Amino acid sequence: MSSLAQDTPELLETAAITAGPRGRRRRDRSVDPIPWWLAVVGIAVAVYFTLPTLVVIPMSFGGQGSFQFPPKEFTFELYRNFFTNPKWIGSLLNSLLVAVLAAMIATTVGTAAALGLNNLTSRFSRLVRTLLMVSMVTPAIVIAVAVYISFLQWHLVGSMWGYVFAHAAIGVPFVLVSVTSALGGFDTKLLRASASLGASPVRTFLRVTLPLIGRGVATGAVFAFVTSLDEVVIALFLRSPTFQTLPVQMYTAVTVEVDPTIAAASSLVVVTVTLLLLIPMLARRPKRR
């Protein structure tokens, strides 16, 4: 593996932990100060990273009728419409259903694959790992087109299971990554210890392995869930008048309907996803030291 692959998680980790309540000064500023322009550029780029989120939330309290920013009024009109209009609330429920099922499948098969791959070192097993990861770099549109045409023959276009299977498949790499990294600190001698004490493989998995890698599995499940919840390209191809997901409804709201309810939908999705991703990050912290 390359240096990037090995360094990054560690670096991210060190950074993620933060150096306690009072981060010590790393360098003597007078010898090697941070130039002011660097701070300006750094902060400007940080704003650029967060800009869409900063826009969407005020937009969601605007009124009906246009995409004007900044909004002229402060109302909860868009939220009311989101939760009462069957088009919006229906597509949200569809999305949640698909995401839960897809995440369950992806987590199960992804965790199994990560456990298997963790004990295999052959060249072939490395090939399998790459194969399982490759959907992460394949352009979504290429997958979407191929899946659409095949699913047409299999009568899966517009059916809930079509979405579930497609989203489960693209969720697997996320589970694989997070479970694999959880297994990094896992001592396989524990398995032999458990077996020597008479536990069956299933019991060993439930009582020894799972508690130790549980956090990685949960993180993977969250990522698979979020990936499905947010997936739009494949969903645009699989949609039908009777079943469509929230991102597709949002796409229609922008391209066809000019419906600002999308601002409320966006804010809800952004806030939910942020909370979902922050919870494991925060939960991880106290255990560190």
Place this chain on the structure above:
Amino acid sequence: MTDPTTDIATVTRAQQRRRINANWMLLVPALVLLTAVLLVPLAQSFIRSIASPTWTLEHYIELFTDGVTLTVLGRTATTAALTTVVAFLLGYPYAYFMTRVSDRSRAILLVIVLIPFWTSVMARNFAWLVILQRGGPVQTALSWIGLGDIQLVGSQIGVTIAMSQVLLPFMVLPLFSSLSAIDRRLLLAARGLGSPPIVAFWKVYWPLSRGGVVAGLILVFTLSLGFYVTPALLGSPQQSLIAQLLAQRTMQLLDFEGAGALGMVVLVITLLLVAWANRVGGTISAIGVVATGSGARR
């Protein structure tokens, strides 16, 4: 009774073999899912593109002779290159800034880097549409300095701005990884020996950072080739990119053979670039790290 030591040895070897088989069994569900949902459709679309109606390469020849595909492919490459340049110009100082601040600020800057990746695709593109639209905040600001005529939505500019933002993490993280491995005392040494700051940067720092730069550039360029939603919403229909062409061939023209051929070309280009980037610096794992945040414990 046999010799206890050989007995144990046999058992262990048998157990080992069984364990390896069990490990392969664990891979089966994932491989079945992947094969059924991704590999079979891709294989079908490949076969359709070379064997419909009979064995033929006509769909591929058509791609290179119809005049449209090559133009769009060129435009996609230009947009991707522009996006990559913007991401690099913003990402390099940001990654450098990350190496200079306190640990606590670095943690905050790192969380901020990961935000675009996990901001909902539709929310993000909608927000850019609002920001860049005619009469929107950016255009209003531009008209104060006399640049009000610049069209942001419905042009390459809007697409590039929105794409660079979401792809910046893929530039910043490889860069940060390679920049933070550089010993800054080398710069101070160069300065101490009388080198002006810019020369010290160019002769000492830049060559050491090149690994991360190359990885970031390839990664961002590759990922920007496949964008569909952003050009569809922020670009202009007259200037469609390769993903839109692919969608149009499939949904509107129902030209499944042509779409299959085009899809294969895009897929092969992408995978070749990824394989190249992988040799430079672990692309797939880098994406995994970006995607799953900190990659948890190792």
